[in-house]
Each structure stands twice: as C-alpha cells, then as structure tokens.
Amino acid sequence: MDDLRPVGYVIGFLVAALGLTMLIPMGVGLFADNGEWEVFFEAGVITFVAGGAIALACSNGVSDRLSIQQIFLLTTVIWIALPLFGGLPFMLGATEASLTDAFFEAMSGVTTTGATVFIGLDDLPPGILLWRSMLQWFGGVGIIVVAMVFLPELRVGGMQVFRSEAFDTDGKVLPRAAQIANRISSIYVVLTLMCYLSYILVGMPAFDALNHALTTISTGGFSTHDASFGVYQGPAEYVAAVYMILASLPFVRYVQLLQGTAKPLWRDTQIHAYLAVIFTFVILFSIYRMVVNDDHLEHSLREGLFNVTSIISGTGYASVDYQLWGAFPAVAFFFIGLIGGCAGSTACSIKIFRYQLLIASVRAQIRNIHSPHGIFVPRYQGRAVSEDVLSSVMAFFSMFIVTLGVTAVLLAATGLDFVTAISGAVATLACIGPGLGEIIGPAGNYATINEPAKWILAIAMLVGRLEVMSVYALFTIRFWRG
C-alpha cells in the first residue's frame, strides 16, 4: 500500500474546513437567539480540531502527485469522514438524533440524496435546517470536482470518456482539482444566487428561498417543510424545474460558455437526449392526467414538469404524492429515477450518457451480426468509443443493477416490505431521496425505518454517489497489495 499521509492530509484539511463552515449556522443561531449557537460552536470546534490534528499528523507526507490507489482511497474516505463530522450538530442539536440517524441524515446530505429521518422540519431551528442544506450544497460541488478530475483518472463507470475534456493531470490531481473547484465554484455560486433570487421573485420567503436554492443547485432535495415543495405549488415549481435541469447538465459546458463558446453546449448530444426524455415524460403524464384524472392543462403540465425533473435529476423534491395519480405514473417514476441526469453535474443514478453508449454499442453489435466481416465501432458525440470505456460503462451498469438487487434483498431481510425495499434501494443508490409506498414515498420519510436498514441505505447512498466501482475497487486484495 502507498503512503497514506497524502490522503490523510487532504481529508484532515477538508474536515477542518467543514468545521469552519459551521460558523455560518452558528451565526444563524446567534441571530435567532434560540441558544442553538452552542451546538454549532461545539460541533465546529470538535470538527476543526479533529480535522486539524489529522492534517498535522500527515503534514510531513504532503504530495501533489497521488497514485491511483491514493485517489481511490481519498474519494471514498472523504465521503465517509464528512458525514461523520457533519452529523455532529444533529446529535447535539434540537433533533437529538442517534448516531445512526445523524450519520444517515449527513450522508443523505453530502451524497445529495435528500432522504430525511427528521419529522417536523417546519418546527426545527433555522440553524439545523440551514446546515442540512449546506451539507447538500458542499456535496454537490464536491461531486462535480470528483467527476471531472478524479473519476476520469480512475477510469470507473466510463467517466474516462470525458477525460480529454478535463485534460491530462499527469498524476498531479490535487492542483488540478483545486483549479477545477475554483472555476466550478464560481459558476455554482452564481447559479445558486440566480436560483435564490428567482425563488424570492415568485414569493418564497427569504430563508426558504436560500435553503431551496442550496438544495436545488446540488439536486439534493432537502426541504425546510415536511410537505417538501407541496408548500409552494404554483410558479415556484416552474422556477425549481428550470434550475433542477440546469443543475443536472454537464458543468464543463458552463465553463466553456464563460470562455465564450456556446457551441459545445448546443451540440452536446447528452443534453439533447436528456431534454428529449424529460419532454416525452412531461407530455405523457400531462395527457394521462388530463384524460384519466380529469386535470386541466396548466396544472397537469406544471406538476408533470416539476415531478419529472425532480426525479430524473435526482433532486427528489415532492410537490404532490404522485402515487395518487395511478399505477402508471408510480411505476414510470420508479424507472425515471433509474435514468438520471448528465455526467459531470450533481446528478446521480445511471445517467443519460451511459444509456447512449449502451445503445451505440448494441447498434454496432447488430451491424456486426448482420455483416460479420465488417468492423463497426460504436460512436458517441461523433467520436469512436474505445473498448475500455465501453467495458467500464457495462461494468458500471451491471454492478449497479446487481447492487440494487443485493441492497433490496438486505433491506427486506431487516423486515421492509417489497415496495419499500426495492424502491428504497433505488432511491438511495440513485441518490434521489423519496421511494414508493406509504413509508418512504413522496409523502413519507425515513424516520420509522429500522436501524440496520438505515445503515444499509446510507452505504447505498455512498456507493451510488461514487459511481459504484470506485468504492468496490477498495475491496480487492489487489488494491491493498498494489
């Protein structure tokens, strides 16, 4: 095994930084004058000191250049360390959460899943609510950086198809990550501000607008209300839909846009396919609701648009319990969640580009079957796709489905019913949030789920968020021998 210190240093640094950010909800606590500031002060000090200690202990091994093994380890350990510390305020604060609940909620935050174990959100102190939203916001920008810098290096899940766009890092991933994080962050902040102002414009109170802006741009989906977006039916749904779509497009296109080239954005077939899928389902649901539920045009279009974009982008806001629409929407939403947004965004799940690559591969194969002596290579975005990319997409797809099955069976072993087990597995592995059924459906939450199931679900969030294979690669003898 390589030197663990470079990894420890980055982790320590990020944990300490997380501790510092707790000053923000602490300030909110001071302002609200509800005594809550102490919670964040305490959690902040613990987190900062622990992070600082780890970083110091590893500071004699700092290196710009990380090996593949170190990048793997770093990616997964970040997403375990941050929720461990990020959950402290939930244990110390008004939510009085158990370790399980605190870890679940914080993991649900930094993975941008948005499944919640808390009931009575409307009555929680503002500091806690803001902290939940902040965790998602950090997790969102974090995963974009990981998807743009780390995953192409690790060649997992076919993300290397985007490597040429992210340049070669020559092993110096950390400076590259800092540089990308810088550029992405400004875009991310601007989008969040725009989203915030738009929510204000349609009449959302400032605090709710802030929280929802943070969890919209991260496609996280935590809300400040038990009824989620049900509180803001109307124009706010259109605003949310627009920003959920913007947040699930490849962020590299925004970087290019700022550099003055809009062409890559317009020409991106991943974006075309994504918008086409959204359009199709919105139209289908609108027609369905008008015909079957006797709904009127604007209402059915709005609810269709909001809920389709919410699920496909993996945000997971609910404005209504779409299970009440009938069997067709419920089953369709289950599978829409398995489509997902674009790669290089905060969206999770299988993602549009993988379906495009799968289709390209199947087409090439059918050609090869019909003309056994020709050689047809699958193409994506006008370029030939290498075998390497194709096999890792296929590996991702199959391991994702197998993981889904194993997760569902394990959940059922803890006693969850069929619908809850299978939809809970999808809702967490695809980082969506709400599942189906009475318990964890759009109108429910994860509060009453048993403890072992909560741990299984939290691990599923981690595995899904990090594109499955980057976590599994750690569980090979070869990894630790390497």
Add this chain to the structure above:
Amino acid sequence: MDDLRPVGYVIGFLVAALGLTMLIPMGVGLFADNGEWEVFFEAGVITFVAGGAIALACSNGVSDRLSIQQIFLLTTVIWIALPLFGGLPFMLGATEASLTDAFFEAMSGVTTTGATVFIGLDDLPPGILLWRSMLQWFGGVGIIVVAMVFLPELRVGGMQVFRSEAFDTDGKVLPRAAQIANRISSIYVVLTLMCYLSYILVGMPAFDALNHALTTISTGGFSTHDASFGVYQGPAEYVAAVYMILASLPFVRYVQLLQGTAKPLWRDTQIHAYLAVIFTFVILFSIYRMVVNDDHLEHSLREGLFNVTSIISGTGYASVDYQLWGAFPAVAFFFIGLIGGCAGSTACSIKIFRYQLLIASVRAQIRNIHSPHGIFVPRYQGRAVSEDVLSSVMAFFSMFIVTLGVTAVLLAATGLDFVTAISGAVATLACIGPGLGEIIGPAGNYATINEPAKWILAIAMLVGRLEVMSVYALFTIRFWRG
C-alpha cells in the same frame, strides 16, 4: 432481404408436425369419451393443412444453408407461429378461450413460461391439460436446439462462448439442428421418463405424473391443479427439485456423458456456481424459516429447496405462497428469478454464465485500473473471453434490464399496480410464470389481467425466451436491407 422460402418451408414443416401431435390429446379425448376428441381433430386438421400449405408453397426454395438473416427470422417466427396454431384447442375446447387468452396460454406453453389464464384446471378435460404440458415439452426441447445451434451462429447474448462446443456449422445449420435435435431428444425423453417414474414412485397418479414430468423437464411449470404443486407437498417436492435442477443444467454435458466423458460435467464452473447459489439460498431460507416462522428442519429445507429450484430454474411451480413467509423471501425470490439456470438448458432469464462473465470482466477491469500498464483479459472456464463475447453479454444484460423497465411501465399503463406490473414483467421476461402480489403471485394466476396487458406479457415471454437480442435484431432497418 434474402429469400423467405427456406424459412417458410421450415416453419410450415414444424406447424404441420405440431398438427400431427394433436393426435395424442385427440386419443386421450376418445379414451375419456367426453367428446373432446373433435376439438383436437378439428384443430389438428387446420394446423396440419395450414402448415402443409406453407411448406408446399415454399418447397421450391428449400436450402440446407441459411443466411444469418434467415436464421434470425426463422427463430422468432417459429415462436410466433407455433403458439398461434397451438392455441386453437383452447379456443375450440372446453376452455372456450378468446384469441388473446388462447395465444397467451400457448405462448406461455412454448416459451416454457407457465403463466396460465385458466382457472379450474382440476376440472378441465384431460386432453386440454395434456396439450398444455405438451406445448411446454416441445418448447423446452426446441429452445435447447436453438441455444446450441442457432444462437451461437447469431452471436447474441454471448451464446457464441459455447460455439466451439457446438462445432462450426459452416452455414448448414439445418442438418446440424436436426442432428443435435436427435441426440438431445433422446436424452430429453429419457429424463422425462425417469421423472415420470419417480413421480409415480412417490405416489403421484399416472396422469398427473405424466403432465408434471413433461413440464418439469421443460422447466415449464404448467400444472394440472389450480394449487399447482401444493397438491403434492412431501416427497414429490424432492423429486421435482432434483429434476428441475437436472433440466436446468447444460444438456451438452449429458451428450458428453453418454459419449463416456463425465469430466466436462464435473468441471463445468457454470454448474458449480449454479449449485452453490441454490445451496446458499436454501440454507438461508431454512434458517430464516426456522428462526422467524418457527418451522421445523425437514419442512423448511424441503419447501426452501423446492421453491428455490422452482424459481431459479424458471420452472415456476408453487407448493406454497412464499409471500406469506415474510418480506425477505418475497424480495429474494424476485431477484432469484433474475439469476436463472445454465445456458444450453431449458432455463431462461439472465443465466448463471452471464453473471460469471460479468464478474470476470469487472475483475479484469479492476486489475487494469490498478496496473494501468498491464493487460488483463477476463477468463471463463479456463479460457480467455473475447471482446466480442463480452460485449454481447453486456448488451444482453443491459437490454434485458431496459426491456424489463419498459415492459413494467407499459403494464402499469394498462392499469396494473406496481407489484403486479414489475413482477409480471420479470415473471414473463425470465419465463418463470408466477410473479408477486395477490393477483399473479404463487397463489394466483393471469386470468383477471386485462387484454392489452396479456399481449404485452406474451410478447415479453417471446423476447425473453429468445434471448432478447435475437428478436430486436429483426427491428433494424439494416436487417431488412441486408
């Protein structure tokens, strides 16, 4: 497009042969003296004459050598033509079925799915019951021949990994098919006889033993009772389990065994993995049932063994409603159905060897990630697996899952609930038979399903039985241009 006559000739020949086999249930009708003989006489004449006419019309284009396009077309059209004619007795006979029901039942027969739309099986005339079992038996031997001769040629679903075992046909697939059919048929007949005698030995009445032998060896699962195998709880369950396993092993191993070489049978890692999976689930369920349901050892082992082998082999007999055991078994059975038996048998679904190839591929990829300069090739049964095989396995896997999703959404659009839609899609696409829930679960049947859903399910059976890609390849412009 190539000449259609060679395809038409084979189809016509097989349809005419099917007509002749109706003499058997006609004989049963005469013997039972219930007037039913007329049904089979009428259906037999129609079928024989129609098949003969098609064969005659195409007889001037007969050829030993079929093109890839012709093999594709032949494979799918056989599995549409046979149920069309095989369903005639259900329309004319005591079941008085509609075209939809007759086609569904016959398709469920020849695809060895075993989903039934008939209620009151116990009171149906023996001729009809025997005809259902016969359809499954023909479908079973038919698919083995297709899997051993046609599919490797078509290079679909990775079946070409077995090509070396089936020799090169040099395009002369029909003589080769006849030769394989001959050898396989004798093994198939002997296994059926052994199964029949074993059922007799454990006390099953002769007529039931015959029917169940026909539907066990074909892993079809049609029964002569509404309660399916629930009527024969006890020793008969062990007998069924043994023969369901034997029927879902690669038949080429039996051919080799008769040639005096048992080594390929013992050394086949597909068989090892298959038995290991069965063993694991039987043990898990037994422990679960003893601990949770307070069951005793023999009973829990027997029911576990019977139901696990019934679902994993895709037979689909039910001896109990395992949904009553609890959430864990219900969800586990759902995913066990997606594992399936061995390739080259009558079993359907994704199949063990594809999971083995997927795992081999993922392992090779993880090695490649860790040692970017090494080249690691996935291996199966000790041999390196070509890219060609891997991509077609991956294509199969992804298209199977996508088809599953689309089927479930379409079923839900006809009004089926979540559990019925999603488990019905699996039950038909994997040719299992029973799904989950009140309606189509182990204690239910497909009688009350709406008409459009029945057609969707029948198509899913066809697509699943023919390894997905062989049907989809027909729907490409290239196919008809070629």
